[in-house]
Amino acid sequence: MKLNDEINREIMFHEDAEVEIRSANDNSAKQIDDIRYFVSHGFDIIIVSPNEATTLTPVIREVYGNGMPVVIFDRNINDNTYTARIGVDDEGIGRSAATYARNLAGDNAKAIEIGGLEGSTPAYGRHKGFASEFESLGGTLLASVAADWNKEDAIRVADSLYVVFQNSR
Structure with missing residues (x-):
């Protein structure tokens, strides 16, 4: 570190x-x-x-x-x-990420959010900022899940969510 x-x-x-x-x-x-x-x-x-x-x-x-x-x-x-x-402004980081995601995805954007360690203040603040900003910009947050700041967990969770949302179409 x-x-x-x-x-x-x-x-x-x-x-x-x-x-x-x-x-x-x-x-x-x-x-x-x-x-x-x-x-x-x-x-x-x-x-x-x-x-x-x-x-x-x-x-x-x-x-x-x-x-x-x-x-x-x-x-x-x-x-x-x-x-x-x-520390940093975790909610501000979340809002910035939402704006960036919305600009990439365009109108009627849909997103899944993969966050950090559940119960940690950065994960909570970033989620709060992302969710509120993304929805205020017209996006839809389909799911928000924790991945414990771990790349392998994030990949596993993303793959699982992808399957779930593909099958629900």
Whole structure:
């Protein structure tokens, strides 16, 4: 991940600082365990990209409430109990994608939306922006499904939906 590379590059300029990076591999329970590990081992700050907002909000709220700085990166939680958030306008990204799709497909456009990890704030925001904008531009959203940010899952889901919609003609 690019953020990890940038953190590791920056830490080289600070002899007195340590960084430990852990990956939960899209497993919210492991991510919660990792956050608790950092707290119990006396780290000074946590930077986290919450896998699922609803699942991670309570532990981040607790850690922040106990005085530990928490920086939320990319994804969000269902609360404002963090020190800072670095992220993008996910709904805006969804609206832009809808405009692009509508321009490619023309009038009476129909689309299937293949999104990211269900329960993640980027997937939710992008879906919300895409669906509302696509329909406001006269398009019809036939289906919206999650593919967990995974190319293989996206291909499988797209193939399945293609068969379903071909057979329903």
